[in-house]
Amino acid sequence: MVWGYLAANGFGNLHFCNGTIKAPDYIRVLEVNLRPTLQRLFGRKRYIFQQDNARPHTVKITKTWLRRKRVPVLEWPAANPDLSPIENIWRILKRNMA
Numbered sequence: 001m002v003w004g005y006l007a008a009n010g011f012g013n014l015h016f017c018n019g020t021i022k023a024p025d026y027i028r029v030l031e032v033n034l035r036p037t038l039q040r041l042f043g044r045k046r047y048i049f050q051q052d053n054a055r056p057h058t059v060k061i062t063k064t065w066l067r068r069k070r071v072p073v074l075e076w077p078a079a080n081p082d083l084s085p086i087e088n089i090w091r092i093l094k095r096n097m098a
Contacts, residue, residue, distance in 0.1 A: 012040075013033045023062050
């Protein structure tokens with residue numbers, strides 16, 4: 001699995017993960033990658049973080065971490081992967097790597 005971050009004004013790090021990702025693993029990915037990327041891309045400007053409804057994203061421990069770190073999260077419609085721009089980028093990358 002690959003975790004990535006993109007915004008209108010730039011891209012964040014790609015983080016490659018092996019195996020099943022549970023909430024504590026996801027939080028570590030956010031700590032290492034999300035916060036520095038937000039600082040670099042937005043500084044003190046406002047933003048909204050978007051993620052899908054994958055289990056590690058929606059469990060209480062992750063929601064609590066995001067709330068404590070004051071990361072505003074966009075509400076995500078259930079079972080709707082088509083809205084995710086990162087999914088389209090991932091498809092293009094996979095096609096180009098083949």
